[in-house]
Amino acid sequence: MNMCTLIHYYKTAIEHAIERNQRRQAFEQKLGTESSGERRNRELALFGKNESQFLRLRRTRLSLDDFNTVKVIGKGAFGEVRLVQKKDSGKIYAMKTLLKSEMYKKDQLAHVKAERDVLADANSPWVVSLYYSFQDPLYLYLIMEFLPGGDLMTMLIKWQIFTEDVTRFYIAECVLAIEAIHKLGFIHRDIKPDNILIDMRGHIKLSDFGLSTGFHKTHDSNYYRKLLEQDGDNKCKLGENLED
Incomplete structure (x- = not known):
């Protein structure tokens, strides 16, 4: 892995982590006004499942x-x-x-x-x-x-x-x-x-x-x-x- 690729790899990894946190925060804020209790837990579980699937696809070469x-x-x-x-x-x-x-x-x-x-x-x-x-x-x-x-x-x-x-x-x-x-x-x-x-x-x-x-x-x-x-x-x- 050359230096350019290495720098890009870690820069992209940090950007992806920030994006995931932002998506999570935005989703939780939306749930705070639209749902509560059991429905909120189901929505969060589904969100986590979708994020995990997305990460697996992203790692697939x-x-x-x-x-x-x-x-x-x-x-x-x-x-x-x-x-x-x-x-x-x-x-x-x-x-x-x-x-x-x-x-x-x-x-x-x-x-x-x-x-x-x-x-x-x-x-x-x-x-x-x-x-x-x-x-x-x-x-x-x-x-x-x-x-x-x-x-x-x-x-x-x-x-x-x-x-x-x-x-x-x-x-x-x-x-x-x-x-x-x-x-x-x-x-x-x-x-x-x-x-x-x-x-x-x-x-x-x-x-x-x-x-x-x-x-x-x-x-x-x-x-x-x-x-x-x-x-x-x-x-x-x-x-x-x-x-x-």
Whole structure:
């Protein structure tokens, strides 16, 4: 482990510990006004379980060799989305593959970081779940929940016109989903039928946060421009910041 990686490792570990404490404090403050007694204990236990699961996933080191590609299900400006199967568990995921050279060239590092952060932070029924993220010299990989219902654009093309009841249902769910994103401190900035996915029960989840922002320094393109202008010791942060 070189010095840059070592410094980044301990700096990130401290930041993660601070974030966990802040999440715990914010959650306890919320419970203080909304619940008490047995319900409070259940909510705290569930919160602790979710935090433990998140930490286990964060410690898991994966590579492309851990997955089998079933088929390509989409293509974008920086890569593609594949339907993949994890070799050890057999579980199915959607793997978003982002070409890092194109991200650098088109000054999209801040947007990719924001997308990764909102997916990782959102423990919400309205947001596609992110299970793993890792990278190699060429690509950044986001392993996400696969939703078999397709997207709202495909439904519109198939049915052409929705009934009033169906329209009200999906508009109402979109409003709740956007509200959930705002409460997390993010703005999606690319809401359209293509980015509204449908789960197996017919409910929506938002996806494709490539244009989102969370008003954090690492979501600002100037942050990465400054790193690129500095010496080589700082440049190694670029790839590590995107995966963390």
